[in-house]
Amino acid sequence: xxxxxxxxxxxxxxxxxxxxxxxxxxxxxxxxxxxxxxxxxxxxxxxxxxxxxxxxxxxxxxxxxxxxxxxxxxxxxxxxxxxxxxxxxxxxxxxxxxxxxxxxxxxxxxxxxxxxxxxxxxxxxxxxxxxxxxxxxxxxxxxxxxxxxxxxxxxxxxxxxxxxxxxxxxxxxxxxxxxxxxxxxxxxxxxxxxxxxxxxxxxxxxxxxxxxxxxxxxxxxxxxxxxxxxxxxxxxxxxxxxxxxxxxxxxxxxxxxxxxxxxxxxxxxxxxxxxxxxxxxxxxxxxxxxxxxxxxxxxxxxxxxxxxxxxxxxxxxxxxxxxxxxxxxxxxxxxxxxxxxxxxxxxxxxxxxxxxxxxxxxxxxxxxxxxxxxxxxxxxxxxxxxxxxxxxxxxxxxxxxxxxxxxxxxxxxxxxxxxxxxxxxxxxxxxxxxxxxxxxxxxxxxxxxxxxxxxxxxxxxxxxxxxxxxxxxxxxxxxxxxxxxxxxxxx
Numbered sequence: 001x002x003x004x005x006x007x008x009x010x011x012x013x014x015x016x017x018x019x020x021x022x023x024x025x026x027x028x029x030x031x032x033x034x035x036x037x038x039x040x041x042x043x044x045x046x047x048x049x050x051x052x053x054x055x056x057x058x059x060x061x062x063x064x065x066x067x068x069x070x071x072x073x074x075x076x077x078x079x080x081x082x083x084x085x086x087x088x089x090x091x092x093x094x095x096x097x098x099x100x101x102x103x104x105x106x107x108x109x110x111x112x113x114x115x116x117x118x119x120x121x122x123x124x125x126x127x128x129x130x131x132x133x134x135x136x137x138x139x140x141x142x143x144x145x146x147x148x149x150x151x152x153x154x155x156x157x158x159x160x161x162x163x164x165x166x167x168x169x170x171x172x173x174x175x176x177x178x179x180x181x182x183x184x185x186x187x188x189x190x191x192x193x194x195x196x197x198x199x200x201x202x203x204x205x206x207x208x209x210x211x212x213x214x215x216x217x218x219x220x221x222x223x224x225x226x227x228x229x230x231x232x233x234x235x236x237x238x239x240x241x242x243x244x245x246x247x248x249x250x251x252x253x254x255x256x257x258x259x260x261x262x263x264x265x266x267x268x269x270x271x272x273x274x275x276x277x278x279x280x281x282x283x284x285x286x287x288x289x290x291x292x293x294x295x296x297x298x299x300x301x302x303x304x305x306x307x308x309x310x311x312x313x314x315x316x317x318x319x320x321x322x323x324x325x326x327x328x329x330x331x332x333x334x335x336x337x338x339x340x341x342x343x344x345x346x347x348x349x350x351x352x353x354x355x356x357x358x359x360x361x362x363x364x365x366x367x368x369x370x371x372x373x374x375x376x377x378x379x380x381x382x383x384x385x386x387x388x389x390x391x392x393x394x395x396x397x398x399x400x401x402x403x404x405x406x407x408x409x410x411x412x413x414x415x416x417x418x419x420x421x422x423x424x425x426x427x428x429x430x431x432x433x434x435x436x437x438x439x440x441x442x443x444x445x446x447x448x449x450x451x452x453x454x455x456x457x458x459x460x461x462x463x464x465x466x467x468x469x470x471x472x473x474x475x476x477x478x479x480x481x482x483x484x485x486x487x488x489x490x491x
Contacts, residue, residue, distance in 0.1 A: 051168035052152035053390035056160025058426030062404030067107040080112035107132035118157035134167040137175025164425035204383040206376040209281035210267035215323040220395035229311040238282040239379035240371040287359035317349040
């Protein structure tokens, strides 16, 4: 339901938000391949079904993947929110040669209906039932059409980091056609996420300088950015907003001053870091990127029509270590998120602090105004070649999306992209720390080892006790025999 501002009201149940914006999302996620009579029902789009990709999960960027549609009716009126609410039937077997797809490995694509729980819950339940991808059909009382899907943002409910398969929301009309077809015969579709292509890919990223999620992503993406330094343009953006000067929150440190013109999120609530501190760091990072970027495109490439590519190596060196060296909760102010620690990190990576601080003093208001007037649909947002990126904030997945945006894939992408098994969820092992399951395995292994050592020690003690008792008995017997011999001699 759209408000007067053109922004759809947030649905508290399923976390769907609409944003009427010139920015479009990756297009043509679904294409019906067979049966032909179903393709004809989407004739105007040549079998293509428009949908909105969830902001969580792992879309198949750069690939075209075939899958079988399956659907199970809700048996307990829980709208596919619980495992016992529906059964997923096995896809019917295609006779050899009937469709041309019988020799191709097909992923399992489960359809569910929207309602009663979050998208992440539905996708999680479907995954546990064997889904490699999920299509969510809009509610029967929804007035959203297929054309509206490009303006829908299927948001995370806070648990999307546990989802590693792609999911797409489609209109009720398109969904009902697919559901009815699945009940009649086997339906094979193609899943693909297409981005507009160019000779040079442009990546825009919105973030907060104090966001642990953003900084962790940048740290993981930095090595890939270095590899793509001659073929990709990176533009950093920061989430800046304004508030009414009479709002009490203005005076709690969210904003740069009491006017409320420039404000940023407070990363630690009542902690020592304020929105004002975040704004200052935002500007420092913008100045670092601006001051350290250098052209990577040769004159010959420019003459041939290739866009100018600039790469700020020192910016990535700084971003890669900043939040590790300057955490939000450090006890020492010199080591805590803020100007003093920022200057220290600049020196460590070879950036001239005086040059950056001069940039901050002379362009702070200009930069904050630009960021405030050019927001994205979310404080954490990515745009590739002008189109909205959907899916988890993951360095490997984003690299796949970037490499799918080239007219001709460069050699750099051949080095970065490895073949993907679509039958396995897209799970990247964390580089830092230890997984909880791994820790449990270690603890269990240690406990088993300790228990084994205790058993061996127990056996050792028994053996020693038996040996000691045997020796004591022998000594006692020998003593008794000696006394007996003495008595016998004296008689």
